Amino acid sequence: MTGRWSLLGLLAVVLVSGCADRERSSLADGRLTATPGGVDFARVAIFDARESQITLRNVGRARITVDEAWVEGPEGAYKAEFTHEGPHSLVPGSECTLKVRFAPLAEGGLPAVLVIRSDTRIEPLMRIPLNGAGVDAWARVSPRKLDFGRIEADSTKSLGVTLENPTDLPVMVTPKLVGADKDEFVAEPVTVNPGERKELPITFNPVRVGRKQIALAVSPCHGCADVPVQVTAEALERAVVAVPEVLDFGAVPVDRDAIKASSLRNISTEPVTVTSLMLDGTDASFSQANTGLPLVLQPGEVRGFEIRYSPGHMGPATDRAVYSVVSKRHPTLPVPLRGFGGASELCVYPMMHDFQEQPLGSKVRVVVNVKNCGTDNAGPLTINSLTWTADPSAELQFNHKPLALPYTLPPNGEVNIEVYYEPTREGAASGSLVMTTNAFSAATVQLDFFGRAKAHEPCDLTVTPQLVDFGTVPPGRGAVLGVKLENKGTDLCPVKNIRVARDGGGVFRMPGGDLFGGIIYPGEWFSFQVAFQAPFTGGDFAGELQIEQYNPVTPVLPVPLTAHSETTCLVASPWFVDFGLARKDCRPAPREVNYLNACTTPVTISNVFIGPGTTDSEFTLLDNPAPPAFQLQPGESFTVGVDYFAQVAGMNLSPLFVDSSDLPIPLMVPLIGESSKKVEKTDAFVQQDVSKVDVLFVVDNTASMVEEHPRLVSAIPSFVDAARNKAVDLNMAVTTTGISAVSGACPGGALGGEAGRFFPVDNTRQRILTLATPDVTTVLQQNMQVGQCAQVEQGFEAMRRALTSPLVNNADDPRTPLPNDGNQGFLRDAAALVVVFVGDEDDHSPDAVSTYVQWAQQRKGENQPQRATFFAIAPTKTACATAGGAGTRYADAAAQTGGEVLNVCASDYAPLLKQVASKAFSAQDRFPLSEEPDAGTVVVTVNGTATTSGWTYDAASNSVVFSVVPPPGSRVNITYRRACAND
Structure with missing residues (x-):
């Protein structure tokens, strides 16, 4: 180790001292002694030091002057100096002291001699032996790099540098911190004993956010060169962040659910504990049911939590999700929640259609209705594409009438897409039409179609006339002629794609549009019109009509069209x-x-x-x-x-x-x-029983009915009391507006898709109630609580299914696995029918309102509209935040049947229900006929027996009027010959 300490040289100290007057007798005899006579410094760590004192005493009879002292030995290892300044003149018996310091610069034994020069005659140079050994004693430092990672400000983290002393001497290790951010770190000196392994702790206490400028220098022993230790650290504003920072659900249809993930990301390098997740609750449209908290979020880990938005009202909605985090700086992490109630929503009917068996060469059609059934405040719905998936077995046999895409539907707008099956081979066929839209939760919808084909004899078709000649038509005038197709063969004849193939520059057309197809049976025929519109410029025009038939020899029949136009x-x-x-x-x-x-x-x-x-x-x-x-x-x-x-x-x-x-x-x-x-026609009636009423409640079971369901339930007692006061024989049942199953969260056993079945479908309570039902008010109230989980309100369709076979006449619906879920026993021929629709959004059933009204009236007699009455608790023109637009379809149906509408925004539903229960159903004595009869041809039967008296025909109202009113439940048939206009 000598070379390691080469910077230190041997220090020779010349000490000039005098204890008395230098002029003394030359005969004087001074004598100098040293105590101790030698020094053994033993083992000393390199660059460390050990000191010892030597006392010089004059034991002679004369004064002695000690001039100087030095060490002869390894360079730089020893140093000697007097403890007091000179001159060092010793009178007999006096003394002075020297301090000798041993600081080894090399490893191993280092003997030396302390030389003291004086003016004694006997021993002018006194030599005192020195001995010592250098030991390589310094701490080993590891690691040479410390990474505190990323921690949140105001928190604390400690890391350690390991110190190891492999020698038998203790060493002092001194850390030094440098850099702009050294004030955020703490490190203290430590002593490492022989053979000891010890940690030098470095503590990071950040208060400022950002990456730290810091360096650590460790001196592994006294006097040792510094050992550099690289230090990296960063302080964060937050250890846990939310992704995204704001959870925006965008526009969501009222009554639909949107679920988004709110994620927490631990961006620090330390585990963080998340204790809870709570919503502020400022808007009930937002909810969460996450479990598994508290939890520890590991460094870099991302954990997602589901937040649900079920808009219970239209327009904007806001709330906050608040996470609780174990953190001194930020104990809570708020995540703003946003949503908008009301969005474009896709309603498609039908989603699947089976064309059944069709003749080879035919063309049959189904109309698919596509509607933007979102709320009135919703945005437009765009149909982006319509594509057919290939039939893996053979050529695709399905197609649709082209639709200009993209096609945009405003709120409540709809479009009909004509889908055709054109079989070209025998056997089964299938195809799927894939529709892509921007609708909520319906970006891609697949419509499935099926059919099968059977071959028949080639067509033997006669076209009359073979040439359609419009002759001369004055300019600006139009004319219509016809073409007849007659099947002269012995087998049916499919025809299709009847159209104007050449329109003569736009002058020829078919007024009813192209005929996509039909089947003409042997000996039958049909006619259709062809029009010519003469331009004001006049001229001669030629065109062609085209008819496709099932005949391989002549698959296409052309019919020429000709016309002339000039002023006449x-x-x-x-x-x-x-x-x-x-x-x-x-x-x-x-x-x-x-x-x-x-x-x-x-x-x-x-x-x-x-x-x-x-x-x-x-x-x-x-x-x-x-x-x-x-x-x-x-x-x-x-x-x-x-x-x-x-x-x-x-x-x-x-x-x-x-x-x-x-x-x-x-x-x-x-x-x-x-x-x-x-020629003849029969109008059929069933006389009503004024004391019998069948009341069907069709209740909206979508998620937005949070406010309305309690109002409906609270109004039931007044309805039952009013019925009792009128002594009405009631049948009562409840179904929902849900057609398709949604989820197991829906009560009643049908997953929210009752599809006309009375609630509860699982028969956990009695479903068809009368006033004699035990605790009928409570049971009816319970049956009204249909849940808030469905998505699309189809009240009219639910009513029609409820009162149509197989539900209406079977105790069990054979189409479903649930037992005893039919509606048998509810609808009585002798009773009036009242349907009460309850919903905070308009009906979205596939057919027109008039179709459902006519259907319901026919159930009770086509000309007895008062026996089938619709009432509604629905949105009106007086809007409120909890209602989805105006219930125009419900209002239209109520008006057509003589019913009434109550605003769903009202705070009390009892008045309307009282009116329903107390509605006076008077006995019917006047039966209007659908057409005018020939005089004397009217025949009346009551319960199958001809009745010649007790009634008259009133020509003014075109009605049969009974003087003896048929009893309730009577079947009245009125048959007559339609009058001839020339009679």
């Missing part, structure tokens, strides 16, 4: 003749067409005739001017009579032509008539 002298009045609806035994009256020469010059009429039409024998000329050719002077006119026989059922169209000298092509007037085979 003849002016026909009327421009077309419509005989209206007629029947075989009741021909319409003949019609006339007057032709006027509007020119200033004569014209010659050479012919008047009926051209080829759908059925040539149906129209005939009655008054044909004679002679066949005659001149018509300016301003003169003539009249042509036309008769329509109405013997061929269906639509009949033919052209009436007039040849005149001013036209190259005859002037044409269309002849139109329709013949119906139906």
Whole structure:
């Protein structure tokens, strides 16, 4: 180790001292002694030091002057110096002291000699032996790098540097901190004993946020060079952060659920304990049910927590999720929650359709209704794409009518998509139409379609006429003719894609639109119209109609279309003749067409005739001017009579032509008539029982009904009391607006999708109640509590399913696994039907309101609307925050059936329910007929027995009026022959 300490040289100290006068007798005899006579410093750590004192005494008879002292030995290892300044002159008996310091610079034995020079004659140079050994004694420092990581400010973290002393001498280790942030660190010197392993603690106490500028230098022994230790550290504002910082659910439909993850990320390098998660509760639309807290979040770990947003009202909603964290600086971590009640929502019906068995070569259709059934404050819904998945077995046999995409639907807007099955091979077929939208939770929807095909004989189809000739039509005028397709074969004939293939520049069209397809049975036929619109410029036009049939030889039948247009002298009045609806035994009256020469010059009429039409024998000329050719002077006119026989059922169209000298092509007037085979009609009724009422409650079970359900439940006692006061024989049942199952959180056993089944479907309580039911008020209140879990309100559809087979006439619904979930026993023929819809958003059922109204009225007799009445507790034009727009469909249905609507925003629902229960159902004595009868043809039967008395026919109201009112429950049938207009 000598080389390691080469910077230290041997120090020779020359001490000049005098204890008395230097001029003394040369005969004097001074004698100098040293105590001790030698020094052994033993073992001393390199760069450490040990000192010893030597006393010099004059034991002679004369004064002695000690001049100097030095050490002869290893360079720099020893140092000697007097303890007091000189001169060092010793009189006999006096003494002085020397201090000798041993600081070894090398390892091993280091002998030396202390030399003292004096003026004694006997021993002017006194030599005193010195001995010592250098020991390499210093602490080993590890590691050379400390990383405190990332910790939250105001917290504390300690790390240690390990010190190891492998020698048998103790060492002092001294740490030094440098840098701008040294005030945030603490380190103290320590002594390491021989053979000891000890930790030098370094403590990080950050108060400022950021990366730290710090360095640590460790001196491993006294006088040793510093050992550098790299230190890295960072202080954080927060150890745990939320991802995202704000949980924004965006727009969510009312009554739907949106679940998002609020995540905690430990960005520090230390574990952090999260103790709890709570919501402020400022808006009940937000909720959470997370378990597993408290928990320890490891460094870098991310843990997610589910937050649910179920908007119970429209518009913005805010709340906070607050996490509790073990932290001195930030004990809570708030996460703002945002949402908006009301969003575009996709309603599609049907989602699946089976076309059943169809003839090969046919084309059948189903209409898929796509609706933006979100609330009125919701944004638009966009259909982005419609694509078919390939049929893995063979060529795809399904297609749809093109829709211009992207297609945007405003709130409550809808569009119908026509989906076709065109079988090209025998056997089963399947296909899926994938729709992508921007709707909430319905970005991709798959619609599944099925069908199967059977081969038949090739078609033997006759087209009449084979050429559709519009003759001459004046500029700016339009005309309509027809084409008849008749199956002359012995097997059915599929036809499809009947359309104008060439429209002559836009002048030809089919007024009813293209006919996608149909099946014509042997001997049957049907007709359709073709129109021509003459442009104001006139001209000659040619087009073509195209008909596809199942016939491999002639799969496509073309029908030429031709027309001419120019200004004419003849002016026909009327421009077309419509005989209206007629029947075989009741021909319409003949019609006339007057032709006027509007020119200033004569014209010659050479012919008047009926051209080829759908059925040539149906129209005939009655008054044909004679002679066949005659001149018509300016301003003169003539009249042509036309008769329509109405013997061929269906639509009949033919052209009436007039040849005149001013036209190259005859002037044409269309002849139109329709013949119906139906002659007699029967109107059926069931007399109501004024004391019997079947009341069905259809209750919204979506998530937004938080405020409304308690109001409904509290109004039930007044409803039951009012019914008792009227002595009404009641059947009462409850179903929900839910059609499709949602989740196990829904009560009643149907997962929120009762689909018309009475609640509770699992029969945990009685489902069909009467006033005789024990504790009926409480049970009905319990049945009203249908839960708040469904997504789409389909009140009308739920009603129709509830009162339709197989539910209405079976104790068990054979389509479901739940036992005894049918609705048998509720609907009584003799009872009036009252349906009460309760919801805070409008109905989203697939069909039109009129369809459901007519269906319900037919259940009780088509002409007895008062026996099927709809009431509603629904949104009205008076809006409130808890209602989703206006219930226009419910209001429309109530108006059509004579019912009423109460605003769902009202604080008390009892008034309407009292009115329902006390509604007076008067006995029906007047039965209106759907059509006017021939006099004397009215036949009345009551319960199957003809009744000739006790009633009269009132022509003014077209009703049968009973003087003896049929008893409740009576079946009244009124049959009559439809009147002929010519009678």
